[in-house]
Amino acid sequence: MSVLYFDCFSGISGDMVIGALIDAGADITVLESELKKLHIEDEYELKQKKIVKNGITSTKFDVVLLNEKPHHHNHSHEHEHEHHHHNHSHEHEHEHHHHNHSHEHEHGHHHDHQHRSYRDIVQLIEAADFPEQVQDMALNIFKKIGEAEGKIHGMPLENVHFHEVGAVDSIIDIVGAAILIHDLKIGVFKSSPIPVGSGKIHIDHGVYPVPAPATLEILQGVPLMHSDVTAELTTPTGAAIIAALAEEFSNTPTMKVNNIGYGAGTKTFKDHPNVLRVMIGE
Template structure:
């Protein structure tokens, strides 16, 4: 599996992202031609790349030269421009996801409907080029998963079309929901709205760099030259080739000592129906010597608040704890197989030398009831006839 890891020790911006991907080996023509597919007057902008240095480290810069006056654009204008272009579907999908996240953040910050969001700096030609260029470069690399490190918040103020705003700018702060951040970097805008949107839309998870074989490193330089650290975005390209699948989840837990077991069973059903990946109860002995249960629910990161709210509504818990976790999974595919007992669904599980078949419980129960057979015997027959 091909992955990209964004090492954002100095922050991230749209132009830094494109520059790092070009430095990684993406041909400049890939970015230039993708931006050229859009309905932008070619006389209104030009693209260039150059080599530069930040505190002695050589890096690539991606430069968009734009005419001084550019029209403000609504989110719908940009979405239509991308959708109606001859860009490849993979590029369109990535660019649309990034702009949608930007529009969501701007709509919330300014209290307007999504369709009425005006893009000022973000909607200008340079940022459109950054987003479409990044989507095209990632698509050209054939990347299957993107991960990122914690982002530096920065400090101070930034001048925008809305006036002087605190760092991180309000739209950037909104985009940082669910992304780990730190305050170790010095003053200045370290994360731009475009850079935050790229990771918010495309990253599968955040944290330390995952185990992988590094196949390339790209360094993209930002416009500014900070005093504390080199203003560079470093991107690692790598391969994970053990047959495992990886993703990031959130584990939600709470201890309950005063809710009926019938209610708890209902809560588990609600959690699973709402999209939880797993849910379980485990026995506890709590304070005042009360027997209790621990409810543990595993969810995708974007489901965290929804499932936490469900637990607080449906149980007597007055709080939940959650922590991010990584998962290492064998590949699993559900197939229908012919057996002497009829058609049966089985889970085909493989990866890293593992290869096995697991019968689907519901199908085996149905067959056992229909044929008057012990369930264990049905399992044995299906495993024997469908085993690899």
Template sequence: MKTLYLDAFSGISGDMFIGALLDLGIDFEHFQAELTKLHVHGYQLEKRRLAKNSIYGTSFDVVLNHEKDRGFVESAAHHHDVRHLDDIRTLIASSDLSDKIKKQSIDVFTEIARAEAVVHQLPVEEVHFHEVGALDSIVDIVGSFIALDLLGVDEVRASELSDGSGFIQVAHGQMPVPVPAVMQMRVGTHIPIRQRTDIRTELITPTGMGLVKEMVAAFGPVPEHDLLLKTGYGFGKRETGTFNALRALLFETKKSGQTVRTDHDSVLLIEANLDDQSGESLAFAMDQLIEAGALDVFFTPIYMKKNRPSCKLSVLCIPEEREVFVDLLLKHTSTIGVRYQLMQRSIMKRCFKTIDTKFGAIRIKVARSGSVVRETAEYDDCAQAARRHRVSLSEVEREVQRQLILTENQ
């Protein structure tokens, strides 16, 4: 699987995100061709590779044929180019883009519009705004999902986000940083944001925050054990006095979710008895083993000498990776030795498919053995969808089952 990690040390915006993915090697002409499926005109795309602080990256911009307006607008009486959320939904829905990209883009616009409605105490359908509804923002948001699709990314993770401080000037006055729409989109989430008092401007735009809420499955440090394939930098337009860029890291990730074409194989079982380690550190050790690609990790309660309550840590991995997991056990647990044995197992063949639901695309694991067929939804996909749409996990799972039944009956 491919994992995209966003190192947002200087915030995130739509143009920074696209610039970073272009810097990872997306073909610019292919990207432009995909955007023509949106059937909108009046803009040109500009891509420049340049150096900032002696680090090369990509600057991406949407150059409009006419001057663009910026900022929230309460009344459309004197503005002819404002857009409602319904206008944007219709524009995207009528395009020739894939259903997945359409839904992802519409979800981001809906998220931002809801935040603006709360901030300005207006019904969503009465919100008029330039910044989100402007052509450049439409291209940024739709283009972000096109770029992600072209890169073939399976999962997006991110560091904590950084934002500036102070105030910024917009069409209708001053706004505090983080801007109100960004702060509102944070409500009810666990998205980590660190405010930098040394930077007196905005680093996270509403578009950037909307993309984060739609794309990012988890926040945390840079993956330790995944294989790093490429790095890219997307430059921001603001002069912050620091290195203003979004760093994108593309990893090859070992995860459950791989196709299995055999009904038997060999695995290595590695075990260690532990009687002097805290629960927190044991949980951390399990996370490290799973991130390294262990097939399974589990604890078994045991009693050791002197009747000490203890646990047995068991790790299943492919035999060729014995040294990797032995080293991790010695590094992250208190054991001074481990034991291991080669085991044979019978397994169900399995593959994965993706179904579209009203909560987005969900991966389904299909396991087969003779006449036995089992289809189960991937928990991570369901959990991410539940968080994004603010519904219960069981509601997402019921929707998945409904779609599976509909598919079987077709």
């Protein structure tokens, strides 16, 4: 079994993980065909391109949401859990379109993907007939986010409704990461300490320090690293992937590196490349 080392010198997000794994040689056609098992392919399309971030060629992965019908948005009722994805430096560029788009509840539209509950997501993944490792990994990552949200908002896990995290792009990021890791036959996961960034972000409930409450909750027990970058470097999805997978946190481990991948974040910083580096070897 191969070893995967996450070198998170600029934090981590779901789309950076997928970009880095594709960059390291994971098969995007496997990703596309396996994701069809979720039966939500009419809600998204996948895009990837090579871009240069501060001199480093990396893969930028994006989930483009389809079926966004603005006349169904209702801005009158914010949801408690909507706070944690604003101003994320790495999340998909399109995510700002639906930060405050609280869809009407249960109006039966197929594209009403903003408010899948934790229970809905579990059922979606369990019904997909993925290999056992893929299913277990995806459920484990989602559980980390659900438990953090539930704790912050004082509600049981099964009552947690996801806004961004339940939106299609995050389902794709999390399930997609599990699919690609399975495809690469990785058995051991290690990571650098995690920089979360610094400064403050504006969210629905006011101005919060970085890291956002959900991100910090998910990263309990994970070593954090100081960063002078005034931005949110690590997102809840990225945090959950690391918290669920990494068994050891260290500087570059003793290993023979066979593949290297760089996954690009959305923001560009003046003094360092906003990329996630992965090393795969034994």
